[in-house]
Amino acid sequence: MLEVKEIRKTYRKPGLMTTKRKLVLDNVSFDMSKGECLGIIGESGSGKSTLGRMILGVEKPDSGCVLFKGNDVQKKSARKGMVSAVFQDYTSSISPSRTVSQAIEEPLKLVGADYDERVIYDLLDRVGLESKIAGRYQHELSGGQAQRVCIARAVATKPEFILLDEAISSLDVSIQVQVLDLLKELKEEMSISYLFITHDIQAAAYICNRLIIFKEGRIVEKTDISDIGKVNDEYSKKLFNSVITV
Amino acid sequence: MLKKVLKHPGVLVCLIIIVALVVLGFIAPLVAPHDPLEVQANLKYAPPSPGYPVGNDYLGRDVFSRLLYGIRPSLLWVLLAMITINVIALGLAMLAGYRRRGTDEVIMRICDIMLSFPSEIMVLAIVGIIGVGLRNILIVIVLLGWPWYTRVYRSAVMKYSDKNYVIYSRSIGNSMGNIMLKELLPAVLPEVAVIAAGNIASLIMSISSYSFLGLGIQAPEPEWGAMLNQAKESLALNPQQMIAPAAVIVGVCILFSLFADNLRNALDVKHVKSGWRRKLARYKKQKRKEAEVK
Numbered sequence: 001m002l003e004v005k006e007i008r009k010t011y012r013k014p015g016l017m018t019t020k021r022k023l024v025l026d027n028v029s030f031d032m033s034k035g036e037c038l039g040i041i042g043e044s045g046s047g048k049s050t051l052g053r054m055i056l057g058v059e060k061p062d063s064g065c066v067l068f069k070g071n072d073v074q075k076k077s078a079r080k081g082m083v084s085a086v087f088q089d090y091t092s093s094i095s096p097s098r099t100v101s102q103a104i105e106e107p108l109k110l111v112g113a114d115y116d117e118r119v120i121y122d123l124l125d126r127v128g129l130e131s132k133i134a135g136r137y138q139h140e141l142s143g144g145q146a147q148r149v150c151i152a153r154a155v156a157t158k159p160e161f162i163l164l165d166e167a168i169s170s171l172d173v174s175i176q177v178q179v180l181d182l183l184k185e186l187k188e189e190m191s192i193s194y195l196f197i198t199h200d201i202q203a204a205a206y207i208c209n210r211l212i213i214f215k216e217g218r219i220v221e222k223t224d225i226s227d228i229g230k231v232n233d234e235y236s237k238k239l240f241n242s243v244i245t246v
Numbered sequence: 247m248l249k250k251v252l253k254h255p256g257v258l259v260c261l262i263i264i265v266a267l268v269v270l271g272f273i274a275p276l277v278a279p280h281d282p283l284e285v286q287a288n289l290k291y292a293p294p295s296p297g298y299p300v301g302n303d304y305l306g307r308d309v310f311s312r313l314l315y316g317i318r319p320s321l322l323w324v325l326l327a328m329i330t331i332n333v334i335a336l337g338l339a340m341l342a343g344y345r346r347r348g349t350d351e352v353i354m355r356i357c358d359i360m361l362s363f364p365s366e367i368m369v370l371a372i373v374g375i376i377g378v379g380l381r382n383i384l385i386v387i388v389l390l391g392w393p394w395y396t397r398v399y400r401s402a403v404m405k406y407s408d409k410n411y412v413i414y415s416r417s418i419g420n421s422m423g424n425i426m427l428k429e430l431l432p433a434v435l436p437e438v439a440v441i442a443a444g445n446i447a448s449l450i451m452s453i454s455s456y457s458f459l460g461l462g463i464q465a466p467e468p469e470w471g472a473m474l475n476q477a478k479e480s481l482a483l484n485p486q487q488m489i490a491p492a493a494v495i496v497g498v499c500i501l502f503s504l505f506a507d508n509l510r511n512a513l514d515v516k517h518v519k520s521g522w523r524r525k526l527a528r529y530k531k532q533k534r535k536e537a538e539v540k
Contacts, residue, residue, distance in 0.1 A: 056417035080419035093410040097432040103411075107418050153414075163417075 001193060002032040002161060007054060007064035009047075009217075024050050025061070025217045034160065037187065037194040039204035041239070042214030048197045051214075052165045055195065056085055068161065081111035084154040088166035090146035094138040100124070100149050101134040107157045123152040127182060144175040151182065158190050165197045180207050201243050213239060256508030263501060268325075271317030280308035282315045282468045291484045300490045303473070304480055309490050312468035316491075319380050319463050320470040321498065324450050327384045327391075332442050334388075335395030336434075340426045342396070343403025354400070357393035365390050373461050380463040383456050387449070399438060406433040436513035443506035447499035454495055470495050 007028045010021035024047045032038050042048050053059040055066050057073035071078035087093050094103045101120050108115045121131040127148040154162050168176045184207055198204050204211060213220045213236045221233045231237055251257055286306035294301045300309045342353040372386045412429050454471025456462040463469040470491045477487035
């Protein structure tokens, strides 16, 4: 369903006279099938989020392409209503001038869906929020509530693919598990594919079918979640061994 | 958003006064007690009297009527110039701040070129070429004004175009026009409104000062700055002539500054109570009353 083909991206290094460029993504290729949850794990600055922005079609790769159902994601028509996203920073994920219900309406309006208040209340209920929250503004929500609203907004149009860019990293541990369970449920219910970008291996292992280990803009290793103990690469081993076990 | 703004008492009061002034400017011929151009030699420098509430000027013309007629050039045309500048600047700023790269470079370099000329000298030069008069002054002000506003608004647009909600809007396939209108415009509008309203005062001052220099509106047409200019001729013997036009200019400038201040407060989402807070406050009040009754 989603194909990422040999993506390369460089950024210009700062400085007036320099023409040097920093390589952020180097020949990244993978694909995803429908209903799958793929985790991308890597440390900060490894280019995970840049990759996410390219998959969303918000940024252009220098070379290579991202295909969603065979169409280039750079075209808006390829994404409309089928692709959605949840970001890490929930404080800026909802427009400050919108109420919760207006925020959830946005994707519904875009695809021209037929909806009324009940649809929004159902969605809020689905993510475990009370319907009285619908009239509130972003600054009147707690972090967990805001992130749930973002998830409700993301699933509103029943998309086939959702990008979760560090979607749970800024939440409390107890809420993290709730949100992960919620995501799992929604996935089964609507057969959504997730691309789960994170640095949290445990969270990734909890929800994903497959993992990609990412380092310095390159894919180090791809592994099934059942074979997580059998990784070959040195970096992957180090990474998995560094997980704190209580 | 308009509803929210109008609920703010400060904004409402300022807006009512501004609208009243604008209406007065339109219907000046109907409400003015005298012809602003009517010369009466026997009333030269006359103090305020029942028929002439703020006295007469050096030709015996009614100062009050002249002030009323002066609203049109001093306030209405300035407002129009300000709106034109802001529409141009905001449009370009959105393009530059959202599209970035080439578009941004081109627009910003044009702004740089425009800004590199000292504006007073440019006004003098252009007015020297196309002639004096209020219309020409306004054209020059719009021509020279937009680059500065474009720069300021561009940085505001840039601040918001990286926000997650804009990236989200892009990723779900919203068009550029839609994102500009529905995401960026509401975000930058508070800043734009405040900058524009705050600068109206200085624009009124500059139009008045160009008239004061004799570049703007020409005698005998009434304009506040031109009236000040005429009053200065008799500064030593009749200083009270300065009071009325100066007070009106200062008053209007203060009015717009206050309007800008209140507008900023009214547009800030965090200052507005949404329904549930008000309900909560009402609920608490009720509880307190019940406790008192007990």
